Amino acid sequence: MAEKKTVSTFARAKRSGDRLTMLTAYDYSIARLVDASGVDAILVGDSLGNVVLGQPDTLSVTMEQMIHHTRAVAAGVQTAMVVADLPFLSYQVSVPDAVLNAGRLLKEGRAQAVKLEGGVAVAPQIRAIVEASIPVMGHIGLTPQSLNAMGGLKVQGKGEDAERLLRDAMAVQEAGAFSVVVECVPADAAAELTRRLSIPTIGIGAGPDCDGQILVYHDMLGLFDGFQPKFVKKYADAGGLIRKAFAEYVADVKAGIFPGPEHCFSAPQRLEKLY
Ligand code: KIV
Numbered sequence: 236m237a238e239k240k241t242v243s244t245f246a247r248a249k250r251s252g253d254r255l256t257m258l259t260a261y262d263y264s265i266a267r268l269v270d271a272s273g274v275d276a277i278l279v280g281d282s283l284g285n286v287v288l289g290q291p292d293t294l295s296v297t298m299e300q301m302i303h304h305t306r307a308v309a310a311g312v313q314t315a316m317v318v319a320d321l322p323f324l325s326y327q328v329s330v331p332d333a334v335l336n337a338g339r340l341l342k343e344g345r346a347q348a349v350k351l352e353g354g355v356a357v358a359p360q361i362r363a364i365v366e367a368s369i370p371v372m373g374h375i376g377l378t379p380q381s382l383n384a385m386g387g388l389k390v391q392g393k394g395e396d397a398e399r400l401l402r403d404a405m406a407v408q409e410a411g412a413f414s415v416v417v418e419c420v421p422a423d424a425a426a427e428l429t430r431r432l433s434i435p436t437i438g439i440g441a442g443p444d445c446d447g448q449i450l451v452y453h454d455m456l457g458l459f460d461g462f463q464p465k466f467v468k469k470y471a472d473a474g475g476l477i478r479k480a481f482a483e484y485v486a487d488v489k490a491g492i493f494p495g496p497e498h499c500f501s502a503p504q505r506l507e508k509l510y
Contacts, residue, residue: 240275240316241347242370242413248275248446249435255414255447257318257437258455261287261304266311269452276316278350278449279305281323281380286453293379296322298336305344318372319346323380326351326360333360337369350416352378354403358410365411373407375400376441377419390440392420397427404428404436416449417441419466440466 248255256273259280260266269277283304284290305319319340326333337349348370351357361371376391385391392400400420407415414435417425422442429436429445438445453459456473463469487493 237273237314239314242316244275244316245414245435249433255435255437257447257449259449259451259453260308260311263307263311265452266308270312270315274315275447276318276348277308277312279308279317279319279344279346280350280451281320282451283320286451286459292382294323294382296320298322298325298339301325302339302344305340305346309345316348317346318348318350319344321349321351326357326364327353330359330363333357334363334367334369337364337371338367341369348372348413350374352380354399355406358406361407361410361412371410371412372437373404373410373412373415374418375403375407375415376417376425379418388419390419390421392424397421397424400424401428401431404432408432408434414447417445419464440464 245255247253255275257276257278258269258272258274259282260269260277261279261283266277279301281293281296281301283300284293284296287304288296288300290296301319301322305317309317321333321336321340325336333351340346340349349364350372351360352374354373354375361373364371377385377388379388382388404415404417412434414437415432416437416439417428418438419440422444425436425438425441426444435446437447437449439449450467451459454463454467455470457469457471458474458477460474484493
């Protein structure tokens with residue numbers, strides 16, 4: 236069996252130049268499939284709010300929901316590192332809250348690391364969580380939990396704003412994060428950050444020169460027919476496949492084709508196993 240991925244995998248990849256891969260998962264069955272792909276880490280993202288719970292944004296996601304889904308994902312994973320998002324207001328209010336909630340994602344959710352959004356403003360929280368022996372992945376650039384403050388979901392770090400991005404990245408690194416997600420920033424700004432940081436950058440909408448990439452699996456499989464960001468490559472039309480299978484099932488039942496004789500039990504088989 237392949238070796239379990241850890242923070243050391245991330246540090247080694249930065250040194251060797253191996254590109255890191257991450258995908259999201261929110262439940263046991265998908266976590267098993269994602270893990271089997273050989274991905275380095277699985278993020279139980281608070282995108283849960285959008286793609287699983289049907290919310291317009293990530294703001295209403297709770298600690299209880301994150302723990303519930305992280306536990307399901309962790310149960311399905313053997314090799315990938317499991318990283319869980321700290322949801323909105325679980326770490327911004329105070330440093331003790333941040334440490335306690337990060338700990339809950341490990342203790343109750345069985346994650347190996349937590350991710351939180353922000354740079355300079357949340358450096359004290361990152362430092363305290365790391366001091367409690369909990370690995371932290373930062374998240375800078377477009378930080379969806381701040382969508383109201385940012386005036387919507389917009390590309391960040393353009394022009395002079397690149398300086399702010401760099402300050403945020405440095406603050407996250409100096410606070411002790413083992414890696415940082417860089418979301419929706421110009422490719423040249425992300426490349427510059429990647430050159431300057433000694434921790435790996437994981438890009439999403441941040442061009443090809445980050446140390447790794449992450450995608451929300453609903454986007455890359457065509458499962459989410461809401462807004463499709465420019466940076467997503469659609470690897471499969473799983474949504475189309477699923478719609479077709481469901482419609483065929485409905486048609487088969489209505490036409491009396493399913494269940495067929497091969498799906499039925501006859502009297503002498505009554506005591507045989509179901510599967
Ligand atoms: O919640 C999430 O899925 C994320 C990724 C988009 C990085 O934070």
